[in-house]
Amino acid sequence: xxxxxxxxxxxxxxxxxxxxxxxxxxxxxxxxxxxxxxxxxxxxxxxxxxxxxxxxxxxxxxxxxxxxxxxxxxxxxxxxxxxxxxxxxxxxxxxxxxxxxxxxxxxxxxxxxxxxxxxxxxxxxxxxxxxxxxxxxxxxxxxxxxxxxxxxxxx
Amino acid sequence: xxxxxxxxxxxxxxxxxxxxxxxxxxxxxxxxxxxxxxxxxxxxxxxxxxxxxxxxxxxxxxxxxxxxxxxxxxxxxxxxxxxxxxxxxxxxxxxxxxxxxxxxxxxxxxxxxxxxxxxxxxxxxxxxxxxxxxxxxxxxxxxxxxxxxxxxxxxxxxxxxxxxxxxxxxxxxxxxxxxxxxxxxxxxxxxxxxxxxxxxxxxxxxxxxxxxxxxxxxxxxxxxxxxxxxxxxxxxxxxxxxxxxxxxxxxxxxxxxxxxxxxxxxxxxxxxxxxxxxxxxxxxxxxxxxxxxxxxxxxxxxxxxxxxxxxx
Numbered sequence: 001x002x003x004x005x006x007x008x009x010x011x012x013x014x015x016x017x018x019x020x021x022x023x024x025x026x027x028x029x030x031x032x033x034x035x036x037x038x039x040x041x042x043x044x045x046x047x048x049x050x051x052x053x054x055x056x057x058x059x060x061x062x063x064x065x066x067x068x069x070x071x072x073x074x075x076x077x078x079x080x081x082x083x084x085x086x087x088x089x090x091x092x093x094x095x096x097x098x099x100x101x102x103x104x105x106x107x108x109x110x111x112x113x114x115x116x117x118x119x120x121x122x123x124x125x126x127x128x129x130x131x132x133x134x135x136x137x138x139x140x141x142x143x144x145x146x147x148x149x150x151x152x153x154x155x
Numbered sequence: 156x157x158x159x160x161x162x163x164x165x166x167x168x169x170x171x172x173x174x175x176x177x178x179x180x181x182x183x184x185x186x187x188x189x190x191x192x193x194x195x196x197x198x199x200x201x202x203x204x205x206x207x208x209x210x211x212x213x214x215x216x217x218x219x220x221x222x223x224x225x226x227x228x229x230x231x232x233x234x235x236x237x238x239x240x241x242x243x244x245x246x247x248x249x250x251x252x253x254x255x256x257x258x259x260x261x262x263x264x265x266x267x268x269x270x271x272x273x274x275x276x277x278x279x280x281x282x283x284x285x286x287x288x289x290x291x292x293x294x295x296x297x298x299x300x301x302x303x304x305x306x307x308x309x310x311x312x313x314x315x316x317x318x319x320x321x322x323x324x325x326x327x328x329x330x331x332x333x334x335x336x337x338x339x340x341x342x343x344x345x346x347x348x349x350x351x352x353x354x355x356x357x358x359x360x361x362x363x364x365x366x367x368x369x370x371x372x373x374x375x376x377x378x379x380x381x382x383x384x385x386x387x388x389x390x391x392x393x394x395x396x397x398x399x400x401x402x403x404x405x406x407x408x409x410x411x412x413x414x415x416x417x418x419x420x421x422x423x424x425x426x427x428x429x430x431x432x433x434x435x436x437x438x439x440x441x442x443x444x445x446x447x448x449x450x451x452x453x454x455x456x457x458x459x460x461x462x463x464x465x466x467x
Contacts, residue, residue, distance in 0.1 A: 045433065045434060046433065046440050046441060048280070048283035048284045048285070048441070050283070053289075054282075054289050056311060056313060056314050056315050057282070057289060057311050058315075059311070059315040060315065061314050061315045074283060075433075076279070076280045076283035076284045076441060076444075077276075077279075077280055077433030077434070077438040077439060077440060078276035078277070078279035078280055078283070078294075078296055078438055079276060079296075079433060079434075079435050079437070079438040080433075080434070101315065104315075105315075109296075112296050112297045115297070116296070116297055116341075117435075
């Protein structure tokens with residue numbers, strides 16, 4: 001009986017500690033810090049900061065109320081593929097859909113780049129696209145491996 | 156067996172601790188769970204971005220953008236012009252603009268409220284860098300005159316789906332009073348200048364038919380550097396200049412306004428100013444786009460077709 005009770009208590013405590021640890025694993029990174037880290041680690045051309053209201057212009061069919069937080073930089077000159085997008089959605093269930101939007105945008109840029117700026121293809125074919133909880137991230141940079149490392153640690 | 160005393164040892168019954176231990180264990184577990192939730196909440200709250208701070212940063216960004224001369228209100232623009240011209244006193248002459256739009260005192264940014272700018276990747280920076288409101292700019296990479304003429308879906312408006320240019324104009328600025336067109340760089344390599352201008356002219360006919368009251372400004376194709384990565388036999392400074400000459404002639408013929416925006420981006424050798432080069436010898440950094448915008452502001456025509464030309 002004692003063994004049974006001890007076992008039960010261990011199980012309960014184990015469950016309690018598991019509940020605790022699973023909660024701390026959910027990261028809520030500050031997106032401006034994340035993008036700042038990428039900008040510090042990777043070389044970029046002059047970048048433009050895009051506003052939430054302009055997301056549809058960049059292939060993301062999202063209303064402002066869909067976005068809890070966002071950091072979006074793109075090469076404003078219009079000829080390089082450099083771009084980093086970090087979006088925290090208000091509704092986590094839309095994350096996969098938004099990831100597809102990022103992939104579609106990348107494919108569209110690649111289609112143009114193939115003919116006009118083939119040098120940019122490397123950035124696009126190795127671009128980082130991912131989802132973690134309510135976060136969707138995309139990075140096409142001069143050093144996608146580094147960008148991926150930072151994004152994986154952040155989310 | 157008689158006489159034998161049977162002694163039964165009656166052991167006191169041990170009280171059962173099981174319910175007590177279960178209760179105690181449950182309480183401890185409950186406290187542990189509650190404590191873990193509390194700690195998790197506490198730490199996640201600390202690491203979460205402060206929404207108010209973020210909103211404040213956005214507000215500050217907007218304020219900075221508003222303070223920037225090119226983006227600010229009318230007064231700010233006037234001040235900017237005054238500063239860049241060193242409070243230069245100038246004389247003006249009220250003239251009718253035939254084709255080439257001369258330099259005039261800086262207009263306010265409200266001049267562009269009902270204007271639409273149509274372009275390719277050269278114009279992308281006008282909206283991306285916030286030089287002009289997104290609403291007023293239709294610009295995407297690789298657009299050429301045939302895309303516009305044939306009604307290919309090339310421009311995004313309210314959603315990610317691309318639309319033909321005329322539909323895109325309607326969705327952005329219905330009945331624009333001014334239409335600015337900066338197109339040509341993507342067509343010059345593949346088309347003869349004669350054919351290119353013919354298609355351009357046909358597109359103008361479409362615009363004039365649909366927007367008969369709009370003032371149409373065609374813009375010279377912007378310069379490239381002497382070492383641009385796009386230079387080839389079919390894409391040279393000479394061919395660009397020849398295209399611009401033919402565009403000017405077409406503007407004269409069709410009664411359009413010609414904005415020689417090339418001049419503000421060109422150095423003494425006739426090439427793109429190095430400081431404006433984004434890196435490929437053709438596209439522009441934000442300072443190039445701001446220079447273009449200042450050129451637009453200082454080359455305006457009134458609804459009556461007149462302007463106050465600055466007498467040099």
